[in-house]
Structure formats: C-alpha cells, structure tokens
Amino acid sequence: MSVENKYLTDEALTALILEVEEKEFVSAPPEFVSDVMAKITKAEEKRKTVEFRRYCIRVLGSVAAAIALLFWMPDIEPKEIEELPSRQELIGKTITREEALDDRTFFAKLMSNLNQEMGGIFNEAEKEK
Amino acid sequence: MENIDSKDSFIKFVQQYQNLVFSICLKLTGDYFAAEDLAQETFLAAYQHKSEFDGENEKAWLCRIASNKCIDYQRAAARRMVPTLEEELPKAHLIERNEPLRSILNQEVMEELRVCCHALSPPYDEIANLYFLEGKTAKEIAEQLGANVHTVQTQIYRAKEKLKKSYRKELLKE
Numbered sequence: 104m105s106v107e108n109k110y111l112t113d114e115a116l117t118a119l120i121l122e123v124e125e126k127e128f129v130s131a132p133p134e135f136v137s138d139v140m141a142k143i144t145k146a147e148e149k150r151k152t153v154e155f156r157r158y159c160i161r162v163l164g165s166v167a168a169a170i171a172l173l174f175w176m177p178d179i180e181p182k183e184i185e186e187l188p189s190r191q192e193l194i195g196k197t198i199t200r201e202e203a204l205d206d207r208t209f210f211a212k213l214m215s216n217l218n219q220e221m222g223g224i225f226n227e228a229e230k231e232k
Numbered sequence: 233m234e235n236i237d238s239k240d241s242f243i244k245f246v247q248q249y250q251n252l253v254f255s256i257c258l259k260l261t262g263d264y265f266a267a268e269d270l271a272q273e274t275f276l277a278a279y280q281h282k283s284e285f286d287g288e289n290e291k292a293w294l295c296r297i298a299s300n301k302c303i304d305y306q307r308a309a310a311r312r313m314v315p316t317l318e319e320e321l322p323k324a325h326l327i328e329r330n331e332p333l334r335s336i337l338n339q340e341v342m343e344e345l346r347v348c349c350h351a352l353s354p355p356y357d358e359i360a361n362l363y364f365l366e367g368k369t370a371k372e373i374a375e376q377l378g379a380n381v382h383t384v385q386t387q388i389y390r391a392k393e394k395l396k397k398s399y400r401k402e403l404l405k406e
Contacts (some may be wrong), residue, residue, distance in 0.1 A: 106247040109307075111299050112293075120295050123255045127338040132359070133369045134266050136246050146276060227336045 247277050249291065253298045253299040258338050260302035264345050264364075265396050270305055348399045349391075356391040363388050364395070 111119065132138075253274050257267035267379055274297050285293055343363075350362040362368045362376070374381040 110303055113297075116292065116296060116299055119259070119299065120252070120291070123252065123259055123338075127259055128251060129258060129338050129342060131250040131271065133249050133363060133367050134245060135254070135268070137272070139246050139272050140243065142272055142276050143279050146280070158254050208244050210320075220295055229367065232400075 233369055241382055242279060245278075245290075245346040249294055250275075252291070253294060255338060256295055256298045260299060261305060264341060264399065265392070266305060267302075270301050271298065273301055277301070280369055280377065345395070345399060348395055351398060352391060352394055356387060356394060359387045360395060363391070 250271070254267060254271040255294045257270040257274070258264065261267050261270065274294065276295050278294055345366055349364055350357055352360055358377075359373065365371075368376070370385045371381055373379075373388075374384040377384070
C-alpha cells in the first residue's frame, strides 16, 4: 500500500478491500451495532444541546440589545415636536350651507350631463309620471 | 443513500458492513481496541455525512472513511510518541514518510489478543474468552454461566480495561 497526499489512493483502497475480504476477514466485536447506535444517539443529543444553547444566546442577545436601546436612545425634547391639532379643531371643521348647496348643485349638474349623454332617458320617464 | 435514511435501515447498514470495516481498521492499526473505536467512529461519520454521499459505491465510500480515520489515528499516535532511543520506538505505530504502510496480519492480532485473554486472572479470563474470542454477547454469556446480565456486563467492562493495558504492553514489546 502506498500513501499519496496523506491518504490511500483509490487503487490502494480497492486492493485493501479485496485483500481483507479474501484473506483477513474477522468478525466485529459482539454488540458492535448497539455500541454504534448508542454513540450516534449521544452525538445527536449533544448536537441538539449545542443548537439549543446557541438559540438561547441569540434570544438573550436580542433582549439585551432591546434593553440597551431603551436606555441609550437620545432624549427627545417636547418643544421640538410640533403641536398636534386637538380633537375639537379636527371635527370643528364642518361644511357650510353654501358648500352643501354647491355640492347638490354640482350633483344636479352631473345628473343633467348624464341625461344628455343618454339621450334624455330621464326626461321621458318624468313625462310618463 | 436509501438504506440509512431511518434508524432501522441504518442498523441493517451497520450489520452489513461491520465485519468489513472492523477488519480494515484492524489491518491498518494492528490494535484490536483502537480498531473497534475507529470502526464505531466510521459509522458515526457515515451517519452524520450521509447527505454528502453521491450514491455510487457505498462500500468504497465507507471503507474510504475507515481508512482515512485509521491513517489519522496512526499519525496522531506517532506524534504523541516521545522519541527516546531508536530501539524503544514501537515500529508498528510509526509511519515513515514515503514508505509503505506496514502490513499487519489480522490473524496475528487476534492471536495476540487470545494470549492476553488467557493471561487474565479469573473470572475475567473466561469472560474475555467468551466475549472477545467466541463473540458471544453479555446476555448469552450470562445464560451460559447462569449469572446476572449486569454482573456479566460489569465483568466484560473490567476485562476490557485490563486487556487494553496488557494488550498494548504486548504491542510495545514488538
């Protein structure tokens, strides 16, 4: 067997497998399968523990950052904020009578225009009445 | 790789290739217990990296993992050795650059293990003989000897620890 670049070449590995299978095949220790499965289970549990700890660190880091922001954010002076309009001011703006009439006049004009475009359908309906 | 998607199918996969992987590890390391650990590590790595398998030749892929682990183990063992006199360096564990790997016969390794098992004090010699050489499980040994399974398991564990010490002393003597 030769070692190139630290590990066996493909040819050397194939030759090793053939040699072992033909001449030097021995039985694995008893309970080998159960030992392997126990090792796998242990490795899986360790991996899950590590992942959970990473998750906890991320959550704690986020909470710490949020708390830090609460204390470190610059203070905002109330005078710098423009005064907001009060509720009375907002609802105090009511439409005047003239404006309402204008609106109705506007609506009447709109219906008149529509009637003309449709060939006076509404006029005929009124005559029948 | 269809056959290791679930735990059950992976168990069948291990059963199919356990002897081959262990034999390869034993041949490359010459140490029964190191081969056992490396073979277990091989299947663990195969399970963890099953998504990287291209699906062509699972036997070659698995044996590639085993051989790479054995070579890494040999190099790490060589680095751990404290160089003293040349005669004291265990030749079986040295990998010289640009020299072929020492070919170790598995039968020689098993014979050395047999000698070490017989050298143990009772009752560990009988337990080691039944477990390591005859390949019986703890349950089968307990049934044969009429003993408690947990007792047998403890004895197997202690026999293993004693064997590791005496077995590695024998390897260093070579």
